Amino acid sequence: MKSKRLNQLVDLIPRCDVLADVGCDHGYVGIEALLRNIAQRVLFVDVSEMSLKKARDNTPDDVRFRCKYICRDGLGELEADGAVIAGMGGLEIISILSNAKFLPQTLILQPNRNQKDVRKYLETRYTIDYDRMMYCGGIFYNMIVAVRTDHPVALNELELEFGKTNFVGYNKDFYLYLDKEQVKLKKILNDCNDPEVSAKLSLIERAIAVLGGSK
Ligand SMILES: C[S@@+](CC[C@H](N)C(=O)[O-])C[C@H]1O[C@@H](n2cnc3c(N)ncnc32)[C@H](O)[C@@H]1O
Structure with missing residues (x-):
């Protein structure tokens, strides 16, 4: 393919x-x-x-x-x-x-x-x-x-x-996505306090917590 x-x-x-x-x-x-x-x-x-x-x-x-x-x-x-x-x-x-x-x-x-x-x-x-x-x-x-x-x-x-x-189970690509998004959104929030970005980061952090927090 x-x-x-x-x-x-x-x-x-x-x-x-x-x-x-x-x-x-x-x-x-x-x-x-x-x-x-x-x-x-x-x-x-x-x-x-x-x-x-x-x-x-x-x-x-x-x-x-x-x-x-x-x-x-x-x-x-x-x-x-x-x-x-x-x-x-x-x-x-x-x-x-x-x-x-x-x-x-x-x-x-x-x-x-x-x-x-x-x-x-x-x-x-x-x-x-x-x-x-x-x-x-x-x-x-x-x-x-x-x-x-x-x-x-x-x-x-x-x-x-x-x-x-x-x-469900382990998906390394999803962990990678969450990791990259978390870093990106934290960086944005360092520069400006955008409520939408903050809400998105909170979802990312909840997803990481559900997965057990470890990568
Ligand atoms: C980026 S290509 C994706 C090709 C292939 N499905 C893939 O995943 O690699 C998008 C194709 O969808 C067609 N397309 C977009 N909207 C459509 C629609 N409503 N009905 C039929 N074809 C559509 C475009 O002409 C184009 O050829």
Whole structure:
């Protein structure tokens, strides 16, 4: 795979019949899901014809008959049991899901921003099975897997802010994130007393305390 982030996305996809790779761009995630037989068929969806062409050109001939290339905004009326929506802002992801006629059974999401808003959207419709931070190429990514449920469970404040399964087991990337944020926010507060920064630091310190304080 082209990067640790893309590889991790593919690793998180459960076996499915139809996978939608929404905002597919190069198409690497959907293509790899086909090559590994995780998905039987893939709908490559992108709002940009130029991006979709990249996915089409990158698809190996021997899996092409299992692919559909669709130039459109979001899922609309498309039906898929799994959907990967990665590498775009959280508000765009929420808009795509809000406008979808059929919500996929499983979502694999990687919002670049507004992760908390995505979790708020998910917590009333999906069970979040996996929500962990990964550090790759100097950037922290939030990787989320959510499964549709009729019995959603609310997240607590720290889970909403940072991701539920970061608090399960040991995730060195999450520790690194908390450490870097704590140093950065303390430095800012040394220069000016900003209540928002202070509130954020308090959340970081609560997360560190929940994890046991040791790094
Ligand atoms: C930065 S790329 C991410 C590509 C790939 N998913 C990844 O994670 O590497 C974002 C892609 O999403 C597409 N996109 C943005 N909003 C979209 C929407 N509402 N519906 C479909 N495609 C969208 C863009 O055209 C672009 O190709």
